[in-house]
Amino acid sequence: MAELTKDGEAVDPTPSAALDAPVGRGEPILQVRNLVKHFPLTQGILFKKQIGAVKAVDGISFDLYQGETLGIVGESGCGKSTVAKLLMMLETATSGEVFYKGQDITKLSGKALKAVRRNIQMVFQDPYTSLDPRMTVGDIIGEPFEIHPEVAPKGDRRKKVQELLDVVGLNPEYIHRYPHQFSGGQRQRIGIARGLALNPEIIICDEPVSALDVSVQAQVINLMEKLQDEFNLSYIFIAHDLSIVRHISDRVGVMYLGKMAEIGTDVQIYDHPTHPYTQALLSAVPVPDPAAREGRERIILTGDVPSPANPPSGCRFRTRCWKAEEKCSIEVPLLAVPAPFVGKDTPAAHESACHFAEEKDVVHVH
Amino acid sequence: MTIIDKTADVPAPRGAGDHEGPLLEVRDLHVEFHTREGVAQAVNGVNYTVSAGETLAVLGESGSGKSVTAQAIMGILDMPPGRIPKGEVLFRGRDLLTMSPEERRKIRGSKIAMIFQDALSSLNPVLTVGYQLGEMFRVHQGLSKKEAKVKAIELMDRVKIPAAAARVNDYPHQFSGGMRQRIMIAMALALEPDLIIADEPTTALDVTVQAQVMDLLAELQREYNMGLILITHDLGVVADVADKIAVMYAGRIVETAPVHELYQRPAHPYTRGLLDSIPRLDQKGQELYAIKGLPPNLLKIPSGCAFNPRCPKAQDVCRTDVPVLHPVTEQDGGELPGRGSACHFWKETIHG
Numbered sequence: 001m002a003e004l005t006k007d008g009e010a011v012d013p014t015p016s017a018a019l020d021a022p023v024g025r026g027e028p029i030l031q032v033r034n035l036v037k038h039f040p041l042t043q044g045i046l047f048k049k050q051i052g053a054v055k056a057v058d059g060i061s062f063d064l065y066q067g068e069t070l071g072i073v074g075e076s077g078c079g080k081s082t083v084a085k086l087l088m089m090l091e092t093a094t095s096g097e098v099f100y101k102g103q104d105i106t107k108l109s110g111k112a113l114k115a116v117r118r119n120i121q122m123v124f125q126d127p128y129t130s131l132d133p134r135m136t137v138g139d140i141i142g143e144p145f146e147i148h149p150e151v152a153p154k155g156d157r158r159k160k161v162q163e164l165l166d167v168v169g170l171n172p173e174y175i176h177r178y179p180h181q182f183s184g185g186q187r188q189r190i191g192i193a194r195g196l197a198l199n200p201e202i203i204i205c206d207e208p209v210s211a212l213d214v215s216v217q218a219q220v221i222n223l224m225e226k227l228q229d230e231f232n233l234s235y236i237f238i239a240h241d242l243s244i245v246r247h248i249s250d251r252v253g254v255m256y257l258g259k260m261a262e263i264g265t266d267v268q269i270y271d272h273p274t275h276p277y278t279q280a281l282l283s284a285v286p287v288p289d290p291a292a293r294e295g296r297e298r299i300i301l302t303g304d305v306p307s308p309a310n311p312p313s314g315c316r317f318r319t320r321c322w323k324a325e326e327k328c329s330i331e332v333p334l335l336a337v338p339a340p341f342v343g344k345d346t347p348a349a350h351e352s353a354c355h356f357a358e359e360k361d362v363v364h365v366h
Numbered sequence: 367m368t369i370i371d372k373t374a375d376v377p378a379p380r381g382a383g384d385h386e387g388p389l390l391e392v393r394d395l396h397v398e399f400h401t402r403e404g405v406a407q408a409v410n411g412v413n414y415t416v417s418a419g420e421t422l423a424v425l426g427e428s429g430s431g432k433s434v435t436a437q438a439i440m441g442i443l444d445m446p447p448g449r450i451p452k453g454e455v456l457f458r459g460r461d462l463l464t465m466s467p468e469e470r471r472k473i474r475g476s477k478i479a480m481i482f483q484d485a486l487s488s489l490n491p492v493l494t495v496g497y498q499l500g501e502m503f504r505v506h507q508g509l510s511k512k513e514a515k516v517k518a519i520e521l522m523d524r525v526k527i528p529a530a531a532a533r534v535n536d537y538p539h540q541f542s543g544g545m546r547q548r549i550m551i552a553m554a555l556a557l558e559p560d561l562i563i564a565d566e567p568t569t570a571l572d573v574t575v576q577a578q579v580m581d582l583l584a585e586l587q588r589e590y591n592m593g594l595i596l597i598t599h600d601l602g603v604v605a606d607v608a609d610k611i612a613v614m615y616a617g618r619i620v621e622t623a624p625v626h627e628l629y630q631r632p633a634h635p636y637t638r639g640l641l642d643s644i645p646r647l648d649q650k651g652q653e654l655y656a657i658k659g660l661p662p663n664l665l666k667i668p669s670g671c672a673f674n675p676r677c678p679k680a681q682d683v684c685r686t687d688v689p690v691l692h693p694v695t696e697q698d699g700g701e702l703p704g705r706g707s708a709c710h711f712w713k714e715t716i717h718g
Contacts, residue, residue, distance in 0.1 A: 075572040076543075183660050213427040214599055218643035218656035225653070240572065247645035247654065266650070284577040286602030288644050290625045293606060300581060301574045303528075304542045 029234055030064035030087070030120075030202060035096035037082050041309060054309045056082040058258035059096070061335070064202065069228065069235040071249030071266075073242055073281070077305055079258040080238045084206045087236065088122050089113060100202075118148050121200040125207035127187035131179040137190055138175035141165070144197040151198050164193040167230075169223060185216035189223065196227065204236045209244065221248060242285050246270055254278045257316040258308055260335050264350030272347040274338055274357040277317045283362040297362060315355065323356045331355065387459070388415035389593045390439070390478075390561055395453030397434050397617075400446060406664040408434040410617040411453075413691070416561065416593040423596045423608035423625070425640075427661050431617035432597045436563045438463075439595075440480050441470050457561070476506050479554035483566035485546035489538040495522075495549050496534035502556035521552040525582060544575035548582065555586060561593040568603065580607060601644060605629060610704060613637050616662050616672035619691060622706045633694045633707035633716040635677050671710070683710050 038053035057079040064070050072080050085091040087098060089105060097104045105116050124130035131140055141161045145152045152160045162172035168189040179187055188208060195203050208224070209217040221244060228235060239245050245252060246266050253263040254277065262275040273279050280299040287296065301320045306312055315333050318324040338357035341349040348359040397409035409431040416422045426432040437443045439455050441462060455462040457478065462470060482488040490498060499521055500514030509517065515534060522530035525548040538546060547567060554562055564583065568576040584607055587594050598604060604611060604625070611628050613621040613636065621634040632638040642655035659676040662668055668675055674684040687710065694705035697717050709715060 075574060185660065213661065214601070214640060215427060215643060215657040216660070218654040219658075221645075222653050222656055242573070243645045247650060281574060284573045286573075286576075286580075286600065286606045288601040288605050288629070288641070290605045290608075290629050298577065300577050302578075304544055304575070 027066050028063040029066045029101060030236075031097075031099040032063070032083075032087070033061045033097045033099070034059050035061070035083070035086060035098065036094045037079075037086055037091060038094045052309055054307075055258050055311060056308055057086065058308075058311070060255070060258075060260045062253055062260065062263060064234055064236060065250075066201075066234055067228075067232055068250040069237050069248050071245035071252040072236065072238045072255060073240060073245050073252060074255035075240070075281075075305055077257075077308065078255045079308070080255050081206055083255075084122065084204045084236065084238055087204055088120060089117065114148075118151070118198045119200050120202045120204065121195040121198060123188075123191050123195045123203060123205045123208045126211050127184055127191050128211070130191055131187060133179055136176050136178055137161075137165070137182075140179070140190060141193045141197055144194065148198055160197070161193075164197060167196065167227070168193045183216075184212050185219060188212060188220050192220075192223065192227070196231070199231070200233070202234045202236070204238070206238045207240070208237075210239065210241065217244070224248065242270075242282065254281065257305060257311055259316055259353065260351075261317065261354075262350070262352040263335070264352075265347075268347045268350040271361060272350075272359050273362065274341070274348050274350070274352040274359050275317075275354045276321050276323055276356075278352075279360050279362045280320075299362065315353070317354075323354075325356070327355050388417045389458065390595075391415045391454075391456040392435065392439065393454040393456065395435060395438060395455065396451050397431070397438050397443065397448060397453075398451060399448050401665075404665045407667060408448075408617050408664055409438065410667075412614070412617070412619055414612050414619065414622070416595055418560065418593050419587070419591045421587070421594045421596060421607055421609045423598060423604040423611045424614060425598060425601070425604055425611055426614035427599055429616075429661050429664060430614040432614050433565055434617075435614075436480065436565055436595065436597055440478065440563060441474060442480075472506075475502060475559070476557040477559050478561045478563065479557070479559040481547075481550050481554045481562060481564040481567045483569055485543065485550045485570070486538060488550060489546065491538055494535045494537055495541070499534075499549070499553055499556065502553065506557055517556075521556055522549070524555070524586075525549070525552040527552075543571055544578060547571060547575075547579050551579070551583060551586070555590075558590055559592065561595070562587070563595045563597070565597045566599070567596070569598070569600070576603070583607075601640065613640075616667050617664065618672065618708060619706075620673065620708045622691070622704065623694075624704050627702065627705060631716050633705065633712045634709045635679050635711075635715055636673050638715060639676075639678075671708070679709075679711050679714065681711075 035057055036059050037057040038055050040050045041052040041054060042048040043051045072083065074080050082091065086093050093106045098106050100116055108116060138161050141164055142157050145157050161175060165172045165174060170186060170189055182190065209220050212220060225248065227233060237245060237248055249266050251265050252269040254261045254269065256277050262269060262273065262278045269278060270282065273282060280301050283297060283299045303320055306319055312319050314329040314331055318328040333353045333355050335351050335353040337349050338352055392412055392414050395409055395412045399406040399408055412435050414422060424432045438450060450463060457473060496515050496518045499518035503509040503514040503517045519530050519534050522534060527533060527545055527548055541549065568579050571579060580603065596608060608625045610624050612619045613634065615636050621632065621637045628637065629641065632641055639657040643657060645654060657676055662672055670685040670687055671689050674680040677684065689708045689710045691706040691708045692712055694702050694707050694712055694716060696702060
């Protein structure tokens with residue numbers, strides 16, 4: 001396992017140190033360093049000239065540990081889905097590294113990339129559009145085997161697909177049905193079965209339950225937790241429903257406009273948030289308890305998220321922040337444990353990108 | 367204010383101005399859709415009332431009939447394939463369903479207005495927002511284009527759209543999601559209606575923007591003393607703003623209750639299941655409670671109680687007899703105003 005510093009320099013560069021070697025629980029399986037994705041804005045038809053860039057992801061770093069669930073939350077347009085696509089290598093990063101078991105996968109291509117891709121799979125948001133309506137369920141779940149034939153030899157595939165259907169709680173006899181014959185929750189199970197087909201180690205879930213009905217959401221969340229224990233999976237769970245993220249995640253990262261604002265364990269983020277954006281986000285979530293209507297402090301942010309093509313200088317949240325001072329427009333706050341909490345044994349001592357980080361409990365009724 | 371007003375104790379007056387009692391009363395409303403596969407029974411006997419200044423939340427999953435009920439009230443149901451075989455929608459005592467289209471058009475927009483879920487697809491992309499807002503004044507009040515634009519700017523100010531005068535000639539795509547929803551709200555408010563029906567007004571929005579929009583809606587409702595029907599599936603939003611709740615399942619109201627009571631002591635197993643499936647702090651790492659099975663197919667709703675195949679308490683009687691909305695009482699028979707449950711075993715559910 002290559003040791004990495006925060007800047008992403010490999011101290012002990014031993015790439016491709018046996019991809020199949022198991023990673024112990026609690027060790028990082030995926031390390032993201034200074035990941036950047038800028039989408040160019042061009043002008044002109046014949047002579048394209050770049051006039052700017054949408055800074056969808058602008059330098060984020062985090063680790064994903066073996067067997068854990070890392071939740072990523074943030075408003076639409078903050079770059080969470082772009083992060084998912086970068087980790088899947090569906091988009092090419094502008095700069096930065098993604099280390100999978102010590103190997104930088106952003107530099108890989110051809111066979112080596114294909115081998116890594118087997119281990120990182122994705123479950124998509126909309127089960128209505130992410131399944132091909134003209135393929136049977138058997139073909140959809142079996143398609144990964146066409147690309148990676150080493151996982152299941154040809155004669156074995158049908159049996160494998162039926163096993164997968166069984167694992168996700170669908171009737172194995174449904175193998176010849178088409179997606180339109182299933183409900184939303186069942187379709188999402190098909191999507192999960194497809195994600196599991198190649199025995200991956202990491203599954204990236206981009207809003208896996210937001211298109212589902214409330215009573216069905218719980219079923220799918222339970223299934224995902226069960227599968228995680230069974231197959232020792234690591235999840236990156238992207239969602240905007242904060243209570244579901246809290247339920248499933250071991251650690252949570254809060255993104256704002258292409259940057260990570262705060263990251264920590266679920267208790268650190270939800271009960272001891274120190275970044276003003278996290279505090280505003282948590283306080284805006286409606287609590288399903290009418291008794292909490294009064295006495296709950298709500299921070300209502302004004303305005304909308306600024307355009308990622310032209311983000312504010314310094315701290316990106318400063319245009320909506322009630323604590324903003326001059327310093328915030330000049331200096332970009334770094335994602336680090338805030339100075340007042342360094343070395344202290346408090347849940348507030350976690351990484352937060354704010355010059356004026358302060359603990360504030362916004363979730364509980366006072 | 368009771369929620370399930372019995373037909374008998376409703377006063378008779380049918381005049382428009384002197385009507386007392388609830389603003390809107392839906393009585394035994396049925397809606398069905400004729401399709402090639404058969405008749406889909408989307409709404410099967412819904413009763414509810416809304417008074418001025420009151421917020422009724424209609425809670426239900428997709429396919430529960432909550433939006434179809436609203437469309438029937440507004441008179442914007444596609445007919446055919448839709449059909450209203452039975453029922454009354456009384457607005458200030460007058461039945462909307464038997465009115466002439468002209469009379470109805472006068473009420474729609476000026477007395478009852480609707481806010482739709484998806485603002486981008488509800489606004490016309492090739493007309494400026496100012497023109498679309500002004501249409502309300504031009505059509506209903508006969509104002510000139512110029513006057514209507516002035517009114518449109520006032521409205522945009524009213525819903526706190528910054529630089530309204532400069533943005534009145536912008537097109538819908540030039541606004542963010544939250545701003546577009548504000549325009550929808552402005553449009554509904556234009557003629558200061560008595561009743562607003564909001565169909566999932568914040569579902570497409572982020573939580574921070576959702577909080578802004580719900581706040582604005584509540585503020586305007588207080589100011590104009592409007593009745594509000596809020597259609598949603600979000601238990602959090604309901605807890606925040608509703609006065610009373612009607613829970614719908616398979617085209618029926620299965621439970622009605624004032625908001626505090628519903629969350630404290632649900633009297634229907636479906637409501638209980640919904641509340642239990644919200645992730646709670648103390649359940650971290652454990653399995654979430656999940657209602658088993660799927661919502662029913664409206665072409666073949668289960669016999670008896672529609673919830674029986676998914677219900678943990680189901681017994682033989684649930685498979686044969688359709689439960690009526692029983693008034694819910696305390697254990698000692700004390701009255702609980704506004705509460706009702708369509709469950710054969712409501713006593714066990716609330717007190718057990």
